[in-house]
Amino acid sequence: MELRSNEFKARAAANLGDAKLQKGLGLIKVKAVVNRANAVAEFGDFEALREAGKEIRNRALADLDLYLERFEREATARGAVVHWAENASDACRIIVDIARENGVKKVAKSKSMVSEEVGLNEALIEAGIEPVETDLGEYILQINDAEPPSHIVMPVIHKTVEDVADLFHEKHGTPRKTDPAALTREAREILRPQFLSAEMGISGANFIVAETGSTLIVTNEGNGRLCTTLPRLHVAITGIEKVVPTLEDASVLLRLLPRSATGQAITNYVSLHTGPKRLEESDGPQQFHIVLVDNGRSKLLAGEMREMLRCIRCGACMNHCPVYQAVGGHAYGWVYPGPMGNILTPSYVGLENAVALPNAATMCNQCGVVCPVKIPLPDLMRTLREEQMARGLKPWAERMGLALWGWAAQQPALYALGTRIAARVMKWMGGSEKLIHRLPFVSGWTDGRDFPAPAGKTFRELYQRSKR
């Protein structure tokens, strides 16, 4: 996927004025956020569940090499073929080779963020193989000139039903319809023959289970099941961090993932795949390939961003992020938007290629509070900000400003004097309205809103007086 993270500010600004996008984002607050809150309340002790989820993910990461080897051994023993991809081009090459060796012309794909990360569709098309996205949201994006998703769970959250109505009418040549159920039916009827004719199905994996060598996917639409049942080849592509030790461990994470993502106690389908079709079976793929992708993950394991590898890709952090809710997913310029993307994008593509992202946060910690595996997202963003300062990746004026402030803050007398003057000047600037319409150096802030004027005394002055 094309990287555009350094355009964050410009794209965010444009998105603020996009009425359709704002409508879709508004729905997150009244639907996804409310649904999650209800599901969490219904569960009971969700905090204990989050802690349990964190421990399971930490256990897997602490012995990641051993669990991966165990997974490989179990999967291989059941007839699956395990491939290892160091980076995006490796992953694409492996899958294109499997497709070519088996004369594959068409691939039915269920949703996989790792496949977006490595640019799999582009590689397949280049090799003359047709990938068909079958998740409704991903299908809508694919027929709209391969538009990127704007959310990891709800990829077309930025589109209205009217947009989809126009698109289907134009691309399918069918009468225009605006009922979501009718549009869904239309996509079903167009995609069903694709499932039946595709030679290869590609899925992701929400988890891989070391105990049994199984890949696990959660889906609601059933397209994931179709992709993994009907074509004669199944390729599952996923990150090396997705391993969990046992089926019981997966069960605990399955209580966290759908509740955090969509507010469901369980998704409509949870499917585990262990090896290819058995001799006596009438359905299932004859070959089952599993592609384990590193693409920067082992590097994260070694560094300060290690906790990010616990992520189970639920999207709760973006649903609850005031920045994501305002600017939408495309502004982030890569596969993973929202707070998770603020960490993952700079970690995977380089801090210099995503300078704005660790700063695209208010540090309100909503993401940290809702994260099902307790990733301290604001702490990780702060660490990346520090690294940006240390590496000189921030604009000169910002670095000088912070250096000046840092120096002043270490001179108590000077600092007290400065704040006393500022408080008085700003009170005067506020006038009788007690609002400042324009402030030097921060016009980006005051262009859009007024700054409430301070009362004229600093906290320390008021505190001294109350002590007397």
Place this chain on the structure above:
Amino acid sequence: MSSRDAILGRVRSALARKVSLGDTAAIDAHIAAHPVGLQPQRDWEPEARFRARAEALTSTVEKLGSLQAVPAAVARYLVAHGLPTGGVCWPSLRRLDWIGAGLGMEDRPARGDDLVGVTGCFCAIAETGTLMLLSGADTPAAASLLPETHIAIVETQRIVPFMEDAWALLREEKGSLPRAVNFVSGPSRTADIEQTVTLGAHGPYRVHIILVG
């Protein structure tokens, strides 16, 4: 060096392993013990909970006294909903008297244009109102997936409280995992367009559960 060795090498150095081959005793012990993790509090009786949760997921549920009564119940359901009276069933259900109930149920692999699929299940999970289906020669996966209507037969004695109980049952009765384990919780759905929940995305539009026991 192969990609595999390079990746595992980086993981090992990130974990500061002293030796190239790690000691697997601890992970082997955890996997062998596969301890049950955190479950929600259980203040319910499995059958009632299963029924309530399945209905909340927009499945319909009825209960019969015996397996022999199933074909007539399936016929009643299909006629009442104006659905076709033929389709596919699991080979494991071929001995039921479908013809006697006026139904044309064929025990063959499901096709893309089949409208009704009748299956059993390995067991059912009360916590979430979920069916657990195992793939196999007599229990093909597509029968619960391709048709627009999925009718599932659940013996009440096979309703277990939690998913972990289902794993225990699977280990006890089958030893290892089949090719596919599918947990099914109601009709397929999507909320991709404006977060409006729509039933019948790529899988069944309706799931009817017949409890027997």
